[in-house]
Amino acid sequence: MKTIKDVAALSECYDLLVIGAGPAGMAAAATGAEQGLSTLLIDENPAPGGQIYRGITTTPVAAKETLGADYWRGTDLVRDLTASEATYAPETTVWSVGPAAEGPSDPGRMEVGVSVGGAARLIQARQVIAATGALERPFPIPGWTLPGVMTAGGAQIALKTSGLVPDGRVVVAGSGPLLYLLTAQLRAAGAKISVMLDTTPHENWGRAIRYASDFLRSPYLGKGLKLLLGAHRGMRIVRGITAIEADGDSRVRSVRFRHGSKEEELPCDVLLLHQGVVPNINLANAVGCALDWDDDQLTWVPQTDEWYETSVKGFTIAGDGAGIGGAESAALRGRLAALGAGHRLGRLSAKDRDQMAAPVRTELMRAGRGRRFLDVLYRPAKAFRVPKADDTIVCRCEEVTAGKLRETVALGVAGPNQMKSFLRCGMGPCQGRLCGLTVTELIADTRGVSPNEVGGYRLRPPIKPITLGELAALPKTPAAIKAVER
Amino acid sequence: MTQNSAIRLESEIAVIGGGLVGSATAYGLARQGARVLMFDEGDIAYRASRGNFALVWVQSKGLGMPEYATWTKASAEQWSTLAKSLRDDTDIDVAHHQPGGFILCLSEAEMEARINAMRRLHNQPKMVQYPYEVLDHDETKRRLPAIGPDVVGSVFCPLDGHVNSLRLFRALHTAIARLKVDYRPNSPIESIKPDHDGFLINGPWGQARVQKVVLAAGLGNARLAPMVGLHAPVRPSKGQVIVTEKAAPFLHHPMVTVRQTDEGGVMIGDSQEDLGFDTVVTPPVISLMAQRAVRMFPLLAGLNIVRTWSALRVMSPDGFPIYDQSQSCPGAFVVTCHSGVTLAANHTLTLAHHILEGTLPASLEAFSSRRFHVSSAA
Amino acid sequence: MFRRLPDLGGETVNFTIDGRPATARLGDTVAAALLASGMESCRTTPVSGAPRAPYCMMGVCFECLVTINGIGNRQSCLIPVAEGMAIETQKGARSIASEYSAKGDAA
Known part of the structure; x- marks a missing residue:
């Protein structure tokens, strides 16, 4: 693996460009390569490492049992990546992906x-x-x-990368395996958690039970039981929570x-929130x-x-970005995506591709x-x-409330894009990452229609911040000069 | 959709299009007590209103049609009346400011071309007169301390201003909702048919019977106008826009291509491309826009871009608005322009009144689409 | 709000928060360094002036924005802390005018 930290050192064109070095991207x-x-x-x-294996090569948390065996499994992926011929560009962002306008097509x-x-550049890729x-x-x-309220995942990152644990009276709230995992990790690291507020609706058990037989034969079972049992010891758990409110002035x-x-x-003193993860679709949306709309996972x-190629030719999504499946599944889907790309680039015959893919599937x-x-x-x-x-x-950046959104639906605003114009929700720096799903579901709920009918924010590049100065330094074309200098 | 499940509506006037032009006109009609139905598309539509640059702009407009300069100046002059009316009706402040605006020039050639254009504009017969100033670098710098050394000079006009166009959009919709305009989103129009005392409007949602109809459907007017004996040969003109994160106020006047909004973000715009309905943002174009903005105001270089987008202006063959009443189907009007913000005051306070009266005045005759027949015959 | 696990070892980095000296562990992001230093909020919002602090730690929420070495609105959860870094908390919207003039004075 070759590491590049200078935008000028990148090639003009790569066969394959992979965005994100979590399990799917590394694989x-x-x-x-x-x-x-x-x-x-x-x-x-x-x-x-991505988020799940965040800091796996650098974490100061040496005691293996604190972060658990599942975390350390990421080591294999890093080893394979390091041994490969791939080029790796850390601390680098991708702010746009679009069809190549010029050059060999x-x-x-x-x-x-x-x-x-702080320096931007446009490069090309035959597959992304x-x-x-x-x-x-x-x-x-x-x-x-309020300061002091964080995502559970955020606290987990602070633990993995810096060996930090929340201090004082810590409350965890929400639902889902990652919440229980994080709670176990934090407690193993010595954090005192005063209470866990479990928001899992009681009625979910009744609905889930018919899928239980599959679960009982799954690798999740052992892990899940351990987490749940571990979670019980020495900590108050309140189940069936129907409302939560954080209070405070400056925190x-x-x-x-x-x-x-x-x-x-x-x-x-610290409230950690988590209710599952959803695909990060901002780039896919902008592309x-x-x-x-997936009504089970309640997300886009x-x-x-089957090779994870999207409706945009040459643009593939591997891992949880294409639907939540967890770290192990993400790595496998990353391998399949790369086999698919290899075939489209003429590197693998269909037969070889399928043969290599069979055990992965x-x-x-x-x-x-x-x-x-x-x-x-x-x-x-x-x-x-x-x-x-x-x-x-609802929209943290522009500070738009649920009440204001409902009031505006009543004016006849039918979807999130019109809502953006009316209230600026989704127009702040996070570009709707923290409010997109809520706005869609809230409009759907108020109008009494499905989220699919309501739709989501339509996004445009740059999906990561770049400065005007960086943008200004990119190459111009005669057509651009004609369009702008009139 | 079957006819059985369809709704039937009756009203005095239908406005087709819920953008800035449609809602400003509907607001004017409803303020005078008319019963108004307003049809609109859904969440994803071309929506020139969402791509506008929020200027109330006078200088540089009307070369080739002095009546447009008169009309524009009149709208700028009654814009504060519109802003006040909206504040009274909705409590929404649309942040209308008229501090005067600049066109900055980045080369001697640009400066010369700008001065010539202003001279030609104001030398036209029947041209309305208003003040403007040609400023050199030093005088521009005195008035706009943030400019960079590449700014050769500028043209300043005290009539120019800007608003918060998103808040304007919300204020208009809030106001018409309070005035009981029947707003129908997600309601595309398939056909409009003259029917003894009025019109029958059909769509997948059902049918409406109205006495008058106002076409304010932007690019959709090209398709709808012939249904009622009107002509609106509009085509899309693509404009790309950049908006940055919020910054503390540093720019107290609008430029024609750069402005700081009352909320702090900086907007950079005004590219023009004739590419049909394509709305892709292209790096070379926004790069050049960014470069020019940074040359104008070097302190912008470090500001993060939050969003870029492109929208389609509604452009007639000569670039000027079309206001017309159908000769074969009286009671059918077309309203179309690419300056929905600047002209909003006229649409609410002047045009709506003429539409209700049923005749467009002689002062609007120049905007009839008959001008396109004349020019094609010549 | 956060405390460091004991016996982590590693190198120490010196930096300043609003001019006050502080230390972090080499490898910390700026956001982690701020949390470890006991900082409650890193900025107030340009909309209402409400205090905010790091929320997601993974670059998606843009709550952890601070001024780093004179440049405002940097995502502190994505930037490794470095020796001598000058970190400033933010009040409301970033002032590019004062950033620019400070840069000019320094040059």
């Missing part, structure tokens, strides 16, 4: 806008694999913008919650990939074929067993997706 880059494709792996973090050739250390992973589902409750001071008919308030999922089937049970069981409650309290902030 895709290694698999691509193995086929002899000139492969570039771009990642915005300083070290490989093979189908699917793309122009990719990259930025390293976006391994942009997942992000935590928005958790809009009153007070979620969170207390958390109020309701379970059954009871309301309680506890002092709190123009067709997206579908890009349409892909078998593994993928195994890794996905039980997923459906988890999806149904931990499908987050509506009260935490479509906030009832009108003063709850």
Whole structure:
């Protein structure tokens, strides 16, 4: 592996450009390079691993049992990547992907806008694999913008990369396997968690039970049981939570919650929120990939074929960015995506591709067993997706509340793009990452139609920040001069 | 959709199009007590209104049609009345400011071309007179301290201003909702048929019977106009726009291509491309726009871009608006322009009144689409 | 709000927060360094002036924006802390005018 930290050192064109160095991206880059494709792996973090294996080569948390065996499994992926011929560009962002306008035109050739250390450049790629992973589902409750309220994943990153644990009175709230995993990790690291507020709706158990037999034969079972059992010991767990509110002035001071008919308030210094992860589709959306609403995972999922190629030719999405499947599944899907790209580039015959893919697909089937049970069981409650309290902030950047959104739907605003014009929601620096799903579901709920009918924000580049100065330095064309200098 | 499930509507006037032109006109009609139905498309539409640059702009407009300069100046002059009316009706401040605007020139050639254009504009017969100043670098720098050394000079006009166009859009929709305009989103129009005392409007949603119809459907007017004996040969003109993160106020006047919004973001715009309905953002174009903006104001270089987009202007063959009443189907009007913000005041406060009266005044005759027949015959 | 696990070892990095000296562990992002230093909020919003602090730690929420070495609105969760770094918390919208003039004075 060759590491590049200078935008000028990148080649003009790569056979394969992989975006994101999590499990899917690392596997895709290694698999691509193995086929002899000139492969570039771009990642915005300083070290490989993505979020799930964040800091795997650098973490100061030496005691293996703190982060657990599943975390350390990422070591194999890093080893394969390091041994490969791929080029790796850390601390580098991709801010646009579009069709290549000029130069040799093979189908699917793309122009990719990259930025390293304050300098932007456009390079080309014959195939692009976006391994942009997942992000935590928005958790809009009153007070979620207060300092001291963080995502559970955020706290996990602080632990993995810096050996930091939340201090004082720590409350974790929400639902889903990652919440229990993080709680176990934090407690193993010595954090004192005063209470876990479990928002998993009681009725989910009834719905999930019919998928339980698959789950019982799945690799999730052992891990899940251990986490749940571990979680019980020495910590208060309140189940069936139906409302949560963070209170405080300059930071969170207390958390109020309701379970059954009871309301309680506890002092709190750190509140960690989590209710599952959803595909990070910002790049796919800006590229123009067709997206579908997935009613099980309650999120947008890009349409892909069996090699994870999207509706945009040459643009493939591997891993959780194409639908949540977890780290193991992501790595396998990364390999399949790279085999698909290798075939489209003429490097692999269909037969070789399929032969190499067969064992990976078998593994993928195994890794996905039980997923459906988890999806149904931990499908987050509506009260935490479509906030009832009108003063709850939905768009954190522009500070747009649920009440304002509902009021504007009543004017006849039918979808999120018109909503953007009316209220600026989704127009801040996060570009709708933290409010997109909520806005879609809230409009759908208020109008009484499906999220699919409402649609989502339409995004445009740059999907990562670049400065005007960086943009200004890019090459111009005669057509551009004609369009601008009149 | 079957006819059985379809809705039937009755109203005095239908406005087709819920963008800035349609909603400003509907607001004017409803303020005078008319019963108005307003049809609109859904969440994804071409929507020139969402791509506008939010200028209320006077200088440089009307070369080739002095009546357009008169009309534009009149709208700029009554813009504060519109802003006040909206504030009174909705409590929404649309941030209308008229501090005067600049066109900055980045070379001697640009400066010369600009001065010549202004001279030709103001030398036209029947041209309305208003003040403007040609400024050299030093005087421009005195008034706009943030400019860079590449700015050769500028033209300043005290009539120019800007608004918060998103808030304008929301204010108009809020106002018409309060005035009981029946707003129908997701309601495309398939046909409009003259029918003894009025018109029958059909769409997949059902049918509406109205006495008058106003076509304010932007690029959709090209298709709808012939249904009622009108002519609106409009085509798309692509404009790309950049907007940055919010910054503390540093730019207190609008430029024709750069402005800081009242919320802090900086908008950079005004590319023009004739590429049909293509709305892809292209790096070379936005790069050049960014470069020119940074040459004008070097302090912009470090500002992060939050979003870029492109929208389609609604362009007639000569670039000027079309206001017309059908001769074969009286009661059918067409309203189309690419300056929906600048002209919003006229649309609400002047045009709506004439539409209700049923005759467009002689002062608007120049905007009839008959001018296109004349020029094609010549 | 956060404390460091004991016995992590590693090299120490010196930096400043609003002019006050602080230390971090080499490999920390700026956001992690701020959390470890006991900082409560890193900025106030340009919309309402409400205080905010790092939220996602993975570059998606843009809550952890701070001024680093004179440049505003940097995503502190993506930037490794470095020796001598000058970090400033932000109040409201970034002032490019003062950033620019400070840069001119320094040059």
